[in-house]
Amino acid sequence: MGVPWGELAADAPARYTVQRGDTLWGIAARFLQQPWRWPELWGMNLEQIRNPHLIYPGQVLVLTRAGDRARLELAGDEPPLVKLSPRVRAEALDEAIPALPPQVIEPFLADVAVVDPQAHAQAPRLVAGPEQRVLLARGDRAYARGQTGQGATLAGEPLEADRGERRLLDIYRQAQPLRDPQTGELLGYEAQRVGQARLVRPERQELDAQGRPTLEPATVDIVQAREEIRLGDRLLPARMRERQPYIPHAPADEVEGQVVKVHGNAMQMAGQFQVVALNRGREHGLENGHVLALLKNRARVADRTDETRAELLLPGERNGVMMVFRTFERVAYALVLQVTDGVKVGDRFTNP
Template sequence: MAQTLFDTVSRKLTWTAIACSLLAGPVLSQNFPVTEQQRATAKQVAQNGVPLSELGPDAPQSYTVKPGDTLWDISGMFLKNPWHWPELWGMNLSDIKNPHLIYPGQMLDLDTSNGRARLSLRTGGADADLPTVRVSPRTRIENLKASALPTLKSHLIEPFLAEPMIVDELGLSAAARIVATQDGRVLLSRGDRAYARGNAGYELQDEPAKKQQMFRVFRNATPLKDPVSGEVLGYEAQYIGKALLARSESSQESVAADGKNRTDIVPATIDIVDAKEEMRVGDRLLPEPPPQLQSYVPRAPTSPIEARIVSIYGSAVVNAAQNQVVSLNRGSRDGIESGHVLAIMTDGARLVDKTDAKLTPLKLPDERNGLLMVFRTFEKVSYALVLDITQGVKVGDRLINPR
């Protein structure tokens, strides 16, 4: 290994091989979620193949993975139901050990012989056009996660991983608030200084273990009500920016004009470091949670789920379109997990049978309108991305397990 590092070597290697050969140990940061059930399904399919009836009508005989592709795109290209990604993985299990580690440049070949479908990597297909790499005596590290295909186009959901905040009544009442601005300004933007207070027991204080304490600023905490039961599931706070705690909240002893001692409350000092829109007195602050790096595994829930759409996030329109985010009336307490794919159902119309002299009332069957995937969960509420749609999605639409 040491000889390889310090000798000049000229040969064709994949970027993955280069990264692995130069790291001192195994890559432990690649923690992609693959459940035992999904692994078992993949192994079974690896042995038996996929029935031709499960293939998409336009499944290509071969495909070269391109930058910008997603696992959802490729699954939908080969299979009728994209959330059946374990079947796609199982079709090439001998070549691709982890379904998340698929890279641009790899060529996938579809074999439909013997009435079953199998997918494999073409030998030499991806490596043939790779450049010759000369390794010099220094360590190089290639970020494998950055080049592997994501499940979905990340820019569609990344803002919503930080922006929407669901709080309960206690969290809402305990949230700190902006109480004053510097120089009496009405509106605040990035670079401005302001003053904030927490409620009793929730004062804004420095935490010794942290070098900087960041807060999210929000307003207009809107109650989210279950469209069926009317229960308030939580309060959705509108994200408007970030603030950095500069000085803690404190108190100061002084002597009043009448000679009596008094205790003055000195609010905490905050600096606005990011502003999605202008802030003002009364806006609320919540501590910035630690970053959550997730890899989403599209899959159908293992148990029956029936949910309703509660709201369309950040939009005044009545109907949600493809790639918009909606909230659901089910959360972690109901078994909802990130990656769950649900079918969107449109209620069948109620009408009168005009061909019947008795004018019998009818209820047409509910029809599937599209699919969505959950990407963030709270206790009672979840956020999901609309993946594909036939017509607009509206509040109250029913969601069930995909078939």
């Protein structure tokens, strides 16, 4: 196990003390020319990559050599401890260091969901507020429907409690279609969470005194609002925030795809530590921690040295590296870690 000595960074230290604020990728870049080969340097097998030994501030990493290969080890096996008196007690000083800058990826772990077209079309929506208001805030009571139409045209599933319990629902807005840059195929809708609501009473249909069917929407209470909630906002089952270690590693199988979206206000090109959406996901074998190489689009240019102005197709040069940190069925999100030029929609990616 380990990596060839020649794969180490030119100034790789013999020892390094992990600092608060470090990331796994940043530490890997200190030791390796290609930081994504961190698991090889650490001597991890596939199971260890999925359930890695965590690294804590204060621990010392030691670079060892066996023949022509290098390997990284901990100088001690346990997280740094502090002893408190008069009681005998020991506890970890810090949380394990993250693989990626948490402030960059946290919003995508907590507030972004990709839903398939059918789920988006059928998602319940807010239909009324108190005193006919169209803007709602935390603490307001509102009303929602999962169905459409009325009477004979009633369709869809009503918004109901889950096994009699009051359901917690995420409120989403601005669901944007994500389309494959090459085929135009709709991959899903990207929805931004703006708040949460708790279901108080389910949606139901009753008969009035004249025997006519009457629709009663579901009752929800707005329990969280990051911005004003609006009528028409969609409701999806609340989900727990994903927290897991990300260990950079190459996909076992060949992967190719394109960038679907660049994230950021008015962004057309992504730089280092910016997020991009990809047109590949779990069904294509992508998983959290996969490192992918970014390639520039193949540009067509005219040969100005040729009187005929022959059209040339330039090769797609390597442009950088990114790491997948969240996957859906047909879409994944990745963080750009190294880049030469900006990354734009349509740029290709492949194995590193």
